[in-house]
Amino acid sequence: MMTFPVITARSWVAPEYFHARWCDVATHPEWAPGMEYIRLEEPLRIGVHGVMKTRDGEETPMMVSDIVPGLAFQDTVFLDGGTLTVRHEAHGEDTGSRLELHAQIDGPRAEELASSMAGLDRVLASDLASLIALVERERERELH
Secondary structure (H helix, E strand, O other), rough: EEEEEOOOEEEEHHHHHHHHHHHHHHHHHHHHEEEEEEEEEOOOOOOOOEEEEEEEEEOOOEEEEEEEEOOEEEEEEEEEEEEEEEEEEEEOOEEEEEEEEEEEEEEEOOHHHHEEEEEEEHHHHHHHHHHHHHHHHHHHHOOO
């Protein structure tokens, strides 16, 4: 198993707004510019399969591997020789949310795959910053 550095950020918006955005997989390209689409074969639930496509890549099989209502969304991407799992967590704090992204690669080619994905932590951090900006803008409009 190869683990990437944990990405952490904070927002004044409550955790459920981030969790809702993570669970609405069709909207991920709105805040993850490298993502072209994610399509699920069935409605969202743990174990549902689908495909994701990055703008510069090919369609890759994936699965929703965990959902903790209001807290966490986790997806697993099936790669040649391993899996990439990204867990998105939104924890409540007095002033809003503490957001965390955990990414790991498992499988017989984990080390090789992790090497080929060098910089993934920077992409995840950038995507999280974009999501925070989007959700904060949406909440500002709702509040005013």
